[in-house]
Amino acid sequence: MTEMKSVGRLFQDERKLQHKTLEDIAKRTKIHVEFLSSIESDDFSALPQGPFVKGFIRTYALELGLDPEHVLAIYRRDFGVQPQQKLVPDGVLYPLKRSVWRWFSPKTLGALIVTCVAGVFLIFQLISLQRLPIVVVSSPSDNTSTKSPVFVKGRTDTDVVITINDAQISLNQDGEFQTSLELSTGDQTITVRAENRKGKSTIVRRSISVVQ
Incomplete structure (x- = not known):
């Protein structure tokens, strides 16, 4: 009956057959001689645990020219170490992947992209419907004193109707506006109102004091 060699016996016999010492193996593999001796004695408890033993x-x-998978199989046989199992067997995972990706044909992907683009467009449209016009009045400053006529300058969106004290003012192509108002002496309020095509409006008021 053929003798079933252990890992240690297999290494020891092959090393001696190649006329190599433990020091020779240690020098080439960078494994301590003490560890090599423990392996050949099948005393794996003397080695660092975990993946170090298999390493x-x-x-x-490999140094002795042996098949490492064959030697590891002997180690598992003798010491009851089970090979690492996959969390999900291939036979279960791969059919799932195929069934999922089967739905993503070029036609389906194209329809999905079109739907996403349409959704983004609708979102922007809804945002624009709710957005109020932007109005910046650069002159006059609030709570200041000035003489008549009062020059009013500012900028707004290009697609709005701008009125100053209920009088419509024209915009240039950049949305800038300016006009002059003849106002009576005393405290006055300048009301700038911008209304877009969707009926949304923004009002900015400036309180000034008109002096002689």
């Missing part, structure tokens, strides 16, 4: 066995096997 030492694999390195030693």
Whole structure:
């Protein structure tokens, strides 16, 4: 009956057959002589635990020209170490992947892209419907004193109707506006109102004091 060699015996016999010492193996593999001796004695409790044991066995096997997977199989047989199992077997995972990706044909992907673009467009349209016009009045400043006529300058969106004290003012192509108002002496309020085509409006008021 053929003798079933252990990992240690297999390494030891092959090393001696190649006329190599433990020091020779240690020098080439960078594994301490003490660890190599423990492996050949099948005393794996003396080695660092975890993946180090399998790493030492694999390195030693390659150095001696042995099949590392065969040697590791002997190690698992003798010491009851189970090979690492996958969390999900391939037979379960791969059919799921195929069934999912089967729905993503070029036609389906095209329809999905069109739907996404349309959705983004609708969102922007809804935002624009709710957005109020922007109005910036650069002159006059609020709570200041000035003489008549009072020059009013500012800028707004290009697609709005702008009125100053209920009088419509024209805009240039950049949305800028300016006009002059003849106002009576005393405290006055200048009301600038911008209304877009969707009926949304923004009002900016300036309180000034007109002096002689």
